[in-house]
Amino acid sequence: MNALKRSLKEMANFPSAIAGGAIIVFLVLLAVYAIVAIPYDEAIRLWRGGEEIWGDNPRIVPPAWTNLFRNEKLPTTIVRNSQDESTLTSKTVTEISEDMWDVVMTFDFDYDFDAFPQDLMVFMNATFAEKGPFVSMFWITPDGREIRLGEVTAKASETYRFAQDERLLRRLKGVDPQTALFSDPNKESPTVLKGKYQLRIDAITFEEGSDLEAKFIAYGKVHGLAGTDHRRRDLTIALLWGTPIALSFGLLAALGTSIITMAIAAVGVWFGGPVDELIQRITEVNMLLPTLPILIMVGTFQSRSIWVILGWIILLSIFGAGIKGFRAMFMQIKEAPYIEAARSYGASSWRIIFLYLVPRIIPVLIPNLVTGIPAFVFLEASLALLGLGDPVLPTWGKLIDDARANGALYNGQYYWVLEPAVLLMLAGLGFAMVGFALDRVFNPRLREV
Amino acid sequence: MTEASLPLPAAAEAPTEKPSKNQALKLARYIVIKLISLFVAVIVGVYLTILIANMGGYVDDILKGQIRETTSIRISMDPARKNLSMAERNQLIDELVAIEEHRLGLDQPFLVRSFRFLGRAITLNLGRAQHMASDSGSKEVRNIITERLPPTLLLMATCNFILFFVTLFFALYLSRNYGNLLDKLVIALSPTSAAPAWFYGIFLLLLFASVLGWLPFGGMVAAPPPENPVDYALSVLRHMILPVAAWIISGFFAGVYGYRTFFLIFSMEDYVELARAKGLTSKDVERRYVLCPTLPNIITNFALTLIGLWQGATILETVFNWPGLGRLLYTAIGLYDSPVIIGSAVIYAYLLAITVFLLDFIYALVDPRVRVGSGGAKS
Numbered sequence: 001m002n003a004l005k006r007s008l009k010e011m012a013n014f015p016s017a018i019a020g021g022a023i024i025v026f027l028v029l030l031a032v033y034a035i036v037a038i039p040y041d042e043a044i045r046l047w048r049g050g051e052e053i054w055g056d057n058p059r060i061v062p063p064a065w066t067n068l069f070r071n072e073k074l075p076t077t078i079v080r081n082s083q084d085e086s087t088l089t090s091k092t093v094t095e096i097s098e099d100m101w102d103v104v105m106t107f108d109f110d111y112d113f114d115a116f117p118q119d120l121m122v123f124m125n126a127t128f129a130e131k132g133p134f135v136s137m138f139w140i141t142p143d144g145r146e147i148r149l150g151e152v153t154a155k156a157s158e159t160y161r162f163a164q165d166e167r168l169l170r171r172l173k174g175v176d177p178q179t180a181l182f183s184d185p186n187k188e189s190p191t192v193l194k195g196k197y198q199l200r201i202d203a204i205t206f207e208e209g210s211d212l213e214a215k216f217i218a219y220g221k222v223h224g225l226a227g228t229d230h231r232r233r234d235l236t237i238a239l240l241w242g243t244p245i246a247l248s249f250g251l252l253a254a255l256g257t258s259i260i261t262m263a264i265a266a267v268g269v270w271f272g273g274p275v276d277e278l279i280q281r282i283t284e285v286n287m288l289l290p291t292l293p294i295l296i297m298v299g300t301f302q303s304r305s306i307w308v309i310l311g312w313i314i315l316l317s318i319f320g321a322g323i324k325g326f327r328a329m330f331m332q333i334k335e336a337p338y339i340e341a342a343r344s345y346g347a348s349s350w351r352i353i354f355l356y357l358v359p360r361i362i363p364v365l366i367p368n369l370v371t372g373i374p375a376f377v378f379l380e381a382s383l384a385l386l387g388l389g390d391p392v393l394p395t396w397g398k399l400i401d402d403a404r405a406n407g408a409l410y411n412g413q414y415y416w417v418l419e420p421a422v423l424l425m426l427a428g429l430g431f432a433m434v435g436f437a438l439d440r441v442f443n444p445r446l447r448e449v
Numbered sequence: 450m451t452e453a454s455l456p457l458p459a460a461a462e463a464p465t466e467k468p469s470k471n472q473a474l475k476l477a478r479y480i481v482i483k484l485i486s487l488f489v490a491v492i493v494g495v496y497l498t499i500l501i502a503n504m505g506g507y508v509d510d511i512l513k514g515q516i517r518e519t520t521s522i523r524i525s526m527d528p529a530r531k532n533l534s535m536a537e538r539n540q541l542i543d544e545l546v547a548i549e550e551h552r553l554g555l556d557q558p559f560l561v562r563s564f565r566f567l568g569r570a571i572t573l574n575l576g577r578a579q580h581m582a583s584d585s586g587s588k589e590v591r592n593i594i595t596e597r598l599p600p601t602l603l604l605m606a607t608c609n610f611i612l613f614f615v616t617l618f619f620a621l622y623l624s625r626n627y628g629n630l631l632d633k634l635v636i637a638l639s640p641t642s643a644a645p646a647w648f649y650g651i652f653l654l655l656l657f658a659s660v661l662g663w664l665p666f667g668g669m670v671a672a673p674p675p676e677n678p679v680d681y682a683l684s685v686l687r688h689m690i691l692p693v694a695a696w697i698i699s700g701f702f703a704g705v706y707g708y709r710t711f712f713l714i715f716s717m718e719d720y721v722e723l724a725r726a727k728g729l730t731s732k733d734v735e736r737r738y739v740l741c742p743t744l745p746n747i748i749t750n751f752a753l754t755l756i757g758l759w760q761g762a763t764i765l766e767t768v769f770n771w772p773g774l775g776r777l778l779y780t781a782i783g784l785y786d787s788p789v790i791i792g793s794a795v796i797y798a799y800l801l802a803i804t805v806f807l808l809d810f811i812y813a814l815v816d817p818r819v820r821v822g823s824g825g826a827k828s
Contacts, residue, residue: 425648
């Protein structure tokens with residue numbers, strides 16, 4: 001215990017160890033927060049749920065805080081929903097005749113950004129028995145112009161896409177609606193006219209009790225803490241949930257690999273002879289096994305589950321290069337007098353191996369383990385980059401893969417690549433720095449140089 | 450310069466009374482033993498690969514499904530067989546499927562087939578691809594792979610050659626000036642090697658291809674390829690800058706740190722002190738008394754890195770669209786083309802074995818113990 005305390009104190013002399021430790025603490029906190037704030041099932045629902053979950057998000061936009069570094073503020077998404085009292089400005093129903101009612105909804109919103117929105121849509125849900133309501137929409141600009149948008153006969157579920165309305169496009173002289181509707185008419189080049197806009201939805205219903213609910217969305221060009229991907233999903237979920245996955249994957253793989261490797265080396269050294277010989281030969285063969293192609297085959301033919309892959313990774317790395325290092329150390333310890341003593345009072349082989357040999361190696365094992373973690377974290381990302389990521393869980397590697405597959409680098413959507421990459425880098429560096437310092441503390445031979 | 454003169458001082462260190470013929474014989478025996486053990490290792494490795502690839506007969510199921518599907522489509526599209534009844538048609542399909550499965554050997558027990566696969570894989574008779582074809586139009590997996598091998602070898606050889614010598618000389622320089630600012634910086638930066646090359650590749654692409662636009666996004670040569678061979682070579686060179694840089698960034702600091710530590714440990718030996726005391730120039734001391742004894746260690750170290758790096762190459766190629774084996778593997782995964790995936794795994798096993806053998810050979814040349822001592826110094 002005292003030795004541990006002393007080692008920890010010694011660690012404090014390495015600035016890189018402190019920085020690395022801080023990074024690890026931060027990542028662990030982030031991981032705990034992710035698991036507590038968004039339970040597993042909720043995370044899966046948010047990431048795999050479907051359009052209704054992320055339909056309100058814009059497509060491939062950077063995070064909202066990037067506006068701080070911009071002169072021209074990009075718009076955030078504006079949602080106005082008639083079922084949400086706080087965003088509905090007014091809704092009136094007047095009877096026109098015996099079988100005709102006029103439902104009028106207005107949505108007000110302030111537009112105070114320097115750029116045009118990404119897209120404009122109105123989603124409608126009509127309740128009726130036979131004849132759906134007839135809906136016409138109007139756009140009122142801050143300077144009081146009223147622009148007729150389009151007419152639709154609403155079905156139970158109806159989507160009106162501004163940009164795909166040919167007649168509207170013709171009326172706007174070919175300029176796409178999201179630009180034309182927000183432009184200042186007195187300026188040559190399209191400039192945003194800031195102020196209060198209004199959308200009026202005028203529905204004629206033809207049945208008693210027939211009603212219309214509408215949701216208007218002006219998709220922004222920035223979103224949330226982390227931006228969105230090509231399927232409009234909020235990257236925050238994947239970044240948050242990627243943390244516990246990466247940490248547990250790296251830790252489990254490193255732990256499994258180094259402990260089993262050490263045990264095998266100890267057994268080989270203790271029993272010697274054919275056992276040792278066999279272990280040595282297996283190690284040699286194993287080093288020639290093409291690890292990544294095998295993992296790829298597992299991913300393609302067996303299962304893409306991250307935990308199956310983890311098992312294979314451990315299986316393929318236990319007879320790795322580490323065995324030689326451990327073997328050399330056990331060879332030395334085996335000759336120590338206290339082992340001799342244990343043998344003379346009749347301790348069993350297994351007792352000697354696991355109670356006397358192995359504990360002596362633990363100081364070497366710990367740095368080994370910590371330095372091993374980044375390699376496995378990156379291995380997971382590498383597999384994801386090859387398209388073999390877990391089909392359900394969101395991971396950092398999968399984000400980079402998505403970004404690459406959708407040409408994020410070519411199209412300048414750097415946030416998409418950089419966010420997971422920076423987190424990966426942090427995880428890698430944190431563990432590498434701590435492991436490095438541990439190595440120097442526990443292996444005094446290295447400390448001199 | 451140094452590398453050319455390496456074997457010489459090593460030989461000078463060895464006791465000279467042994468006749469050189471004996472030495473050559475020992476070297477040859479060492480190499481033959483290595484070659485045989487590596488070959489056995491390759492056979493075992495390839496067999497394991499086949500076992501893994503056939504996990505639970507999954508590949509067979511896919512293959513059988515494909516046979517049934519293509520046969521059914523062929524029969525139902527055939528106008529001559531339009532008048533057959535449903536039962537007759539099904540019977541015909543079953544018969545044809547059985548013939549096809551027999552042709553492919555799918556009706557034999559797996560154990561028998563696995564050894565046949567092994568024989569074919571070892572002789573590089575890798576079968577025909579299911580979906581992919583080589584650029585020349587061949588569907589033979591062997592042709593597809595041999596077409597992709599040169600780019601991979603070009604990239605890997607360049608990367609590792611540069612990496613090895615750059616890190617070696619830089620480490621020598623640092624061990625001479627150890628403790629200075631640069632040395633401390635390298636130690637501080639050595640954890641950055643935890644990230645693989647493709648990871649730095651993404652950053653390099655972002656910076657040099659996307660933001661600055663100086664270098665291409667990927668590929669091996671400009672499209673359309675230049676006619677003139679000189680222009681062609683220049684174009685390839687231009688496309689190689691980023692992947693090679695990514696490779697070197699990822700391997701550099703840890704490599705330098707490792708070698709530097711070796712040099713420092715060895716330069717503390719008494720015989721180095723003695724050599725210094727004798728008044729030899731520091732260059733001589735470095736070359737004869739520090740570099741020579743460390744070289745076997747360094748080569749072992751490099752061999753281990755290289756083996757680990759082979760798999761990094763797959764993804765580096767994918768990220769940079771380099772038309773090599775790695776990218777082939779990536780495309781094969783996407784198309785679910787199992788013969789190509791298995792074929793690539795076999796080729797990788799061979800490449801690893803060849804790498805290990807070459808390094809063992811160099812090791813034998815450099816380490817005098819191999820020639821005069823009790824055989825392999827590497828256990």
